[in-house]
Amino acid sequence: MNVYQPERIRNVVLLGHSGSGKTTLAETMLFETGTIRRRGSVLKKTTTSDYHEIEKEKQKSVFSTFLNLDWRGDKINLIDTPGTSDYIGEVVGALRVADTALFIINAENGIEVQTEALWKYTEEYRIPSLLIVNKPDSNHSNFQKAVDMAKERFGRGVVVVQYPYSEGEDFHAIIDVLKMTMYEFPEEGGKPDKLPIPDSHKAQAELLHNELVESVAENDETLLDVYLEQGELTESQMREGLQLSLLKRELFPIFCNCAARNMGTGRVMGFIGNVAPNPLEANPPKDVNSEEKSLNEDGDPMMFMFKNSAESHVGDLLYFKVYGGSVQPGMDLQNNSTGNLVRLSSLYLTNGEKREEINQVKTGDIGAAVKLKDTGVNDTLTAKGTQVKLEPIHFPTPVIRTAVRLKKEGDEDRLGNALHQLQREDLSMQVEHSQELRQVIIHGQGKEHLAVIKYELQNRFDLDVEFVTPRIPYRETITKAVRTHYKHKKQSGGAGQFAEVNLLIEPLRDSMPEHSDLKVRDVQEIDLDWGGKLVFRNCIVGGVIDNRFIPAILKGIMEKMENGPMSSCRVRDLRISVFDGAMHSVDSNDAAFKSAALMAFKKGFMDAAPKLMEPVYEILVTVPAQYMGDVMSDISTRRGQIQGMDAEGSIQKIKAQVPLEELDHYATHLKSITKGSASYSREFSHYAAVPRDRQQQIINETMALDETG
Ligand SMILES: Nc1nc2c(ncn2[C@@H]2O[C@H](COP(=O)(O)OP(=O)(O)OP(=O)(O)O)[C@@H](O)[C@H]2O)c(=O)[nH]1
Ligand SMILES: [Mg+2]
Structure with a gap:
């Protein structure tokens, strides 16, 4: 494999709903470029891309796979991603390094749920996007419906460049309204014959051609002038216009392909080579301070790690993109997350499972490295002394x-x-x-x-x-104030143990009453590891308990707070004042005070009307309007409280607070009641009291667990 100049590199990610044909299309591209000799298939479990056992078993992609191919001197780094929403983590890493997105649309179904979700990502990441309508050979293919849906969802920028001459089993030709040519394919696919557009399609092709030219002209003033004057744009003007509007996400050209029959990939790869941005033209990455970092191919080396896919016998295989200079085995680079120097050992180009060692990777290119000490995903490696850290990939927060x-x-x-x-x-x-x-x-x-x-x-x-x-991480707290007391006294042989402690235990509130009979000498405000607070006050007067025993008292209380008196759950939000007690000059020690405090606390807590609290999460559900009612009533059966609603076109956003206990299978249930069209995110909000009837049930359950371990 040659080393490519940045101008000849195209980083392309395949995106789309599961089953749209991404892996099949990738396989076809590998075959058409001569990268592989035999074309595998998903059903036969023989594709280059789905090489993991679990992918073969499921007959779909689970991981993103990195492929590279040469189409007429351009190197296309092709990333095949999984279309199932559960594997989104694999996709966001790929999106981070892609300069162009190829959306694969299933002609049977049009724009599907995950395709829409992924579209939002490309908007956010500002990735130029093309659409390919696949499976025109299916008897259920409806190309026009797919185009209409794309226009409706993604806006007027969607323009047709190709459409099928016919759909269904008879599919064998594509009409290209940019080249104004018909590509007719041999039965086994591959290289098409270029034919004039047949009379029966001339009017339609002309109409679409004009639409395309007008769309290109509309987005550029100079081109618009030329177009208005001459009524047409030359091929190079069209290319220039398309390039610009693609980059700015003003136009989204639609192509037609039949991945399974190997019809049409050549033209798409050609378009990528001619029109899609190279890494130097693409939108530049940002650093951690959101400053854009333009790529300098002659500058110092800089690489960003975006994926780790451990492979058998090699350990961590870290995929990287070079954002400056070039990198070579043997180089020492600085990992700007750890500050350590890291020596690069072998570098590879990968085609699925196959790795090819390479001695240089240039700016804009993607490679993989092994044996990088203490280095992982999201790390930026630069020349020594350069401090740049590129913005990390933001992985979605878990929902289950x-x-x-x-x-x-x-x-x-x-x-x-x-x-x-x-x-x-x-x-x-x-x-x-x-x-x-x-x-x-x-x-x-x-x-x-x-x-x-x-x-x-x-x-x-x-x-x-x-x-x-x-x-569920329940919490315990109290609802009323109590004064409590415990005397710890033990006589075992010679030395005895003695300690007596009086505590005032109160629920912690924003404004707390002072007690005229207490003199506060010292206050400690402790942020508990498990959330909430303990305010611990020393109100001992007259030295009835020596100061040196106070820490032991706190220790005894904390020990019980970690293993609550009511149900062994953590305790939170209390104010505890030690206000009286007694000690013995010989028999008192830390252990005795710790025990006394623990027992006093335990007893007092149970007298202070304890209650159980449960974690409540704030959820944000995104759902098409037609399922809104179902989602809302489902939330209310989960003891949820709706906080607000917002509409974004036909999509509704519902904000609600729901106890964690009720969210256990929510992700799956939400999909099933909305035919997979809704998604949700969640984050911890606060603790709230458990309903009375549930409290005893939970206590019994946790106690039973305590016994069984
Ligand atoms: N009829 C027809 N079937 C196709 C075509 N392309 C792919 N398929 C079939 O569609 C199914 C799904 O194809 P994949 O390539 O696995 O789809 P994918 O987009 O990679 O799916 P995920 O990996 O789950 O995201 C397979 O059974 C393919 O054989 C096509 O052009 N025509
Ligand atoms: Mg796949």
Whole structure:
């Protein structure tokens, strides 16, 4: 493989709803460019792109795959992404380094849900986008419907460049209204014959041609003048105009392809080479301060790590894009996340599973590296002394959680290591080792995402695991103030133990009453690790308890707060004042005061009308208007409270607060009641009292868990 100049590189990401034909199209492109000799298929599990076992099993993509091909001297780095929304983490990394997006639309269904969601990402990332309508050979193909839907959803910028001569089984030719040519394909696909547009299609082709030329002219004043004067634009003027309006996301050309029959990819690759931006022309990346960083091919080397896909026998395989200079094996670069120097060892170009070693990667190009010490996704590596850090990829926050249970004891360390590795590879998942809940909890993007994680744990890491319902981090607090007292006295043989403590325990509020009989000598405001506060006050007068025992008293209280008196849940939001007690000159010590305080607190807490609190999340549901009613009534059955609504075209946004307990299978349920068209995000909001009838039930459940462990 040659080393390419930035001008000859095109970084292209394939996007679209699952099943639209991205992997098939990628395979066809690899075949057409001679990169592979035999064209594999998704159904036969033989594509270059879906090479992971789980992808073969599911017959769909789960991971983003990096391919590279040469089309007439242009190097196309093609990234095939999964179209299932659960695997969005794989897509956002790819979007970060792509300079052009190719949306694949299934001609049977038009614009589908995930395609719309991905479109929003390309808007946000400002990625020039083309659309390819695929599967025109299907008996259910409806090209015009796909075009109409695209115009409706993505705006007037959508323009037809190609359309099928006929649809269904008979499909064999594409009419190109930019070149004003018909491409007719041999039965086995491949290189088409270029023919004049048949009379029966002339009027339609002329109409679309004029629409296209007008759209290009409209977006550029100089071209508009030429067009108005001459009534036409030359091929090079069209190219120039298309290039500009593509980059500015003013135009979104539509092509037609039949990936399965290998018809039409050549023209699309040609268009990418001629019109799509090279990395130097593309919208530049930003650094962590949101400043744009233009690419300097003659400058110092700079590379950004955007994906980690550990491969067997090599360990972490880190994919990178070069944003300045060029990088070579043996170079020492500075990792600006850690400050450490990192030596580059072997560098590769990849075509799915196949890796080819390369001795240089230039500005704008994408490669993969192994054995990079302490380096991971989102790190920027630069020449020594250069401090640039590119903006990290923002992975979506998880919407679903599960607890992992090992079926065999003794595998805990192996599980910990496996999850650590999986997390290095997938930043859209989060792992929480919850001491509080005594569970390892995995947070992910959906049921299928969690299923892939389970598959990896079982098959790649050989761990016998099951996924179980995660516990809820309830909290305990009190609703009234009490004074409590405990005397700890023990006589065992020689030395005894003695301590006596009086506490005032109050619910913590914004404005608290003062007590005329208490003299506050010292206040500690403690932010609890598990949220909420403890205000701890020393109100001892006359030295009835020595100052040196006060920390032991606090320790005793804190110990019980971590393991609440009512249901072993964490306790929060209290004000506790030590106001009296007694000590003994010989028998009092820290241990005695700690025990006395713990017991006093435990007893007082239970007398102070304790209550259980549950975590409440704020959710934001995005849903097409027609499902709005269903989603709202579902939220109310989940004890949810609607906070607000907002409309964005035909899409509604619902904000609500829902207890975590009610969100356990929400992601899956929401999809099922909206035919996959709704999505949601969530974030912790606050703790609220558990309904009375649930409280005792939860206490019984957690107590039972305590016994079984
Ligand atoms: N009739 C017809 N079927 C096609 C065409 N292209 C792809 N398919 C079929 O559509 C199905 C899905 O194709 P894929 O290439 O796996 O789709 P994808 O977009 O990669 O799907 P995800 O990986 O799930 O995102 C497969 O069964 C393909 O054989 C086409 O041009 N015509
Ligand atoms: Mg695929």
